[in-house]
Amino acid sequence: MRDVAIIGVHVTKCGEIWNKSFRDLFVEAGLGAIKDAGVDHIDSMYIGCMSGGLFVGQEHIGALMADYLGQAPVPATRVESACASGGVALRTGMLDVASGHSDIVLVGGVEKMTDIGGDEATYALATAADQEWEGFNGVTFPGLYAMMAVAHMHRYGTTPQQLASVAVKNHDNGSLNPVAQFPMKITIDAVLNSVLVADPLHILDCSPVTDGAAAAILVPADRVGKLGKKQGVKIIGSGHATDTIALHSRKDLCALEAVSKSAAIAYAMAGKKPTDMDVCEVHDCFTIAEIMAMEALGFFEKGKAGRAVEAGDTRIGGKIPINTSGGLKSKGHPVGASGVSQAVEIVEQLRGESGARQVKGAKVGMTQNMGGTGASSVVHIMEAM
Amino acid sequence: MPTARGWREYPQRYRYEAAVCKKCNKWHFPPRLICDECKGQEFETKAMKRSGKILTYTTIRVPPAPFKDQAPYLVAVVEMDDGPRLTMMVTDYRDKELKIGQRVKLEFRRLSDDGDAGTINYGYKAVPV
Numbered sequence: 001m002r003d004v005a006i007i008g009v010h011v012t013k014c015g016e017i018w019n020k021s022f023r024d025l026f027v028e029a030g031l032g033a034i035k036d037a038g039v040d041h042i043d044s045m046y047i048g049c050m051s052g053g054l055f056v057g058q059e060h061i062g063a064l065m066a067d068y069l070g071q072a073p074v075p076a077t078r079v080e081s082a083c084a085s086g087g088v089a090l091r092t093g094m095l096d097v098a099s100g101h102s103d104i105v106l107v108g109g110v111e112k113m114t115d116i117g118g119d120e121a122t123y124a125l126a127t128a129a130d131q132e133w134e135g136f137n138g139v140t141f142p143g144l145y146a147m148m149a150v151a152h153m154h155r156y157g158t159t160p161q162q163l164a165s166v167a168v169k170n171h172d173n174g175s176l177n178p179v180a181q182f183p184m185k186i187t188i189d190a191v192l193n194s195v196l197v198a199d200p201l202h203i204l205d206c207s208p209v210t211d212g213a214a215a216a217i218l219v220p221a222d223r224v225g226k227l228g229k230k231q232g233v234k235i236i237g238s239g240h241a242t243d244t245i246a247l248h249s250r251k252d253l254c255a256l257e258a259v260s261k262s263a264a265i266a267y268a269m270a271g272k273k274p275t276d277m278d279v280c281e282v283h284d285c286f287t288i289a290e291i292m293a294m295e296a297l298g299f300f301e302k303g304k305a306g307r308a309v310e311a312g313d314t315r316i317g318g319k320i321p322i323n324t325s326g327g328l329k330s331k332g333h334p335v336g337a338s339g340v341s342q343a344v345e346i347v348e349q350l351r352g353e354s355g356a357r358q359v360k361g362a363k364v365g366m367t368q369n370m371g372g373t374g375a376s377s378v379v380h381i382m383e384a385m
Numbered sequence: 386m387p388t389a390r391g392w393r394e395y396p397q398r399y400r401y402e403a404a405v406c407k408k409c410n411k412w413h414f415p416p417r418l419i420c421d422e423c424k425g426q427e428f429e430t431k432a433m434k435r436s437g438k439i440l441t442y443t444t445i446r447v448p449p450a451p452f453k454d455q456a457p458y459l460v461a462v463v464e465m466d467d468g469p470r471l472t473m474m475v476t477d478y479r480d481k482e483l484k485i486g487q488r489v490k491l492e493f494r495r496l497s498d499d500g501d502a503g504t505i506n507y508g509y510k511a512v513p514v
Contacts, residue, residue: 118447120450122447122449122450126449132394133472136496136506136508137460137471137472137473137474138445138448138449138455138496139472140445140447147460147461148441150443151440151441154441154485195446196444196446197446198443198446198447199443199444199446244421246472247472248471248472253440
């Protein structure tokens with residue numbers, strides 16, 4: 001297997017992008033990544049997209065995007081793993097290059113979520129859980145994470161203020177990111193006084209509904225500088241794991257086993273440990289998700305991540321800066337694109353291009369992207385070349 | 386709800402039927418074709434006792450479309466006394482008094498409907514005891 005590097009990235013502005021279509025958002029990201037990498041062609045494409053069918057009534061997304069990116073007849077595959085679609089697309093593209101089958105692969109992610117109404121979007125997102133045995137009984141996606149939060153608070157004493165401090169930190173970071181959907185700073189009180197979605201999660205504990213796209217160009221690490229013009233960032237670890245689709249079937253409602261397992265695989269492949277990470281993008285679809293994911297990734301002991309966030313350990317300049325992009329919370333969560341947009345942030349951090357939100361001297365970074373209530377998790381570890 | 390899907394799910398939603406693995410005795414609800422514990426593929430159908438306890442819960446204030454008229458409502462993860470864990474609505478109760486460990490019984494109730502002329506969907510809900 002060949003080592004793989006990322007040599008070009010791009011993410012679109014995230015938000016309610018009424019004047020741009022599903023396909024145009026993807027093409028904007030794809031052209032941006034091709035230009036950033038300086039490549040003159042691509043050999044194949046992988047596109048993360050959770051639900052073109054429910055959000056815009058469009059399937060057959062691989063061919064559509066290859067066509068409009070001007071790349072047909074290259075092979076193009078849509079990858080679906082709910083909110084982990086982008087991360088799994090990145091892994092699939094990496095394996096294509098690693099295997100020697102393709103030399104230049106474009107990995108993208110796209111979601112157009114605001115063309116439909118709020119209750120339709122709530123329904124579409126709930127399909128990431130078990131429709132027959134969870135959704136049928138009236139539970140929503142925020143409701144499932146809320147039940148994880150209740151269990152975590154009951155066992156470990158995690159507080160609503162600690163949950164809120166995740167959102168406050170991510171909005172602080174997002175205020176420095178020009179593509180963020182909600183770049184305003186918020187306060188603990190603003191979170192706690194915002195409307196409840198599913199107790200104890202307030203609307204400001206939840207990531208938004210977002211339109212957006214992201215893309216990256218992958219090449220063999222030993223051909224960086226020959227195939228494109230940009231500095232490479234090597235993917236040194238990749239792990240992917242699954243868990244029960246229904247939250248209720250998990251042995252421990254306070255643990256994300258797929259995150260722990262995917263991280264263990266990635267750490268072993270990279271020969272790194274949690275304390276080696278300089279910067280990390282974590283799947284913060286809800287504030288409790290960031291807390292539980294950080295515990296599963298080994299950054300903090302079980303039950304202690306909430307206190308660490310409150311103490312500022314995860315801010316830029318803290319022990320382990322988490323979600324310097326603003327995370328899904330502030331930057332936005334175009335579900336199928338989120339895993340790729342996390343990789344864009346880490347590549348820019350490792351190239352030293354993150355401006356006001358740059359983590360000084362960052363050499364090793366991580367992305368963690370999950371689907372459903374943690375039934376899928378994919379972790380990548382990257383290193384500056 | 387497609388008619389055939391509703392019909393397929395009657396044994397669980399109406400009669401609480403689980404599949405009990407003949408090799409390791411694990412109760413599966415809904416039934417599975419292969420046991421996730423021991424990989425056994427032979428099962429006996431048994432109805433679950435309609436009692437259990439709440440492991441976690443929340444109040445849904447922003448509902449999906451089929452439950453639009455019912456919010457706010459309580460949902461919980463319930464561990465049945467026979468072992469399986471299920472997600473269900475909690476009814477006949479006030480959320481302020483609910484707690485983890487609360488004992489519940491399952492009752493057969495109306496859950497949702499598919500519009501004025503569509504199917505009415507029934508199933509289990511938890512009632513604290």
